[in-house]
Amino acid sequence: MEKRNIFRYETYLQEVRKIHGIECPVEDAERRNIEAFRWVNEPITEENFFPTRVLDELKKKKIRIFPKGHRLNCIYHSLSLFISEEDAKKKFNSFSKTSRKSIGYTHLAQGEITENDGECTDIDDMGHFSFFEYEDISLKDKFKIISTL
Numbered sequence: 001m002e003k004r005n006i007f008r009y010e011t012y013l014q015e016v017r018k019i020h021g022i023e024c025p026v027e028d029a030e031r032r033n034i035e036a037f038r039w040v041n042e043p044i045t046e047e048n049f050f051p052t053r054v055l056d057e058l059k060k061k062k063i064r065i066f067p068k069g070h071r072l073n074c075i076y077h078s079l080s081l082f083i084s085e086e087d088a089k090k091k092f093n094s095f096s097k098t099s100r101k102s103i104g105y106t107h108l109a110q111g112e113i114t115e116n117d118g119e120c121t122d123i124d125d126m127g128h129f130s131f132f133e134y135e136d137i138s139l140k141d142k143f144k145i146i147s148t149l
Helices: 012-022 051-056 087-091 099-103
Strands: 034-040 081-082 107-114 118-120 128-133 143-148
Touching: 034 087, 034 118, 034 128, 034 143, 081 087, 087 099, 087 107
Parallel strands: none
Antiparallel strands: 034 081, 034 107, 081 128, 107 143, 118 128
16 A cells, blocks of 8 residues: 655645645645746745745734635645746746735746645646645755845
């Protein structure tokens, strides 16, 4: 019997499954090897790889709740990644200056995600995908800053 990987934020994911009755990670999430780009700060810290749900809790922000059963209740517990530098910058620059400041990231980092790191959702039309990492993975060590945002 194959050992099931445990997700870093398994407790949160279990809560989503129980409350919303949905798969979490979402149904299209799967292991894959993929080059990825992420908004970060310099220097890169572990906090740059916390899902929005965890950051909201740390910053004592209101925890977001989406309509019952909506997949965003699960995605909220994942990392936002992009398949290209261009897609990552285009999305970041689509926000107003005020929103970009609120988001707080200043740099773009590139790294390689492997099938041993976690599970990725399908890539959307904007080159974005969500990533659910397995426990004991340090993405901080896998990503390097390549430019400013």
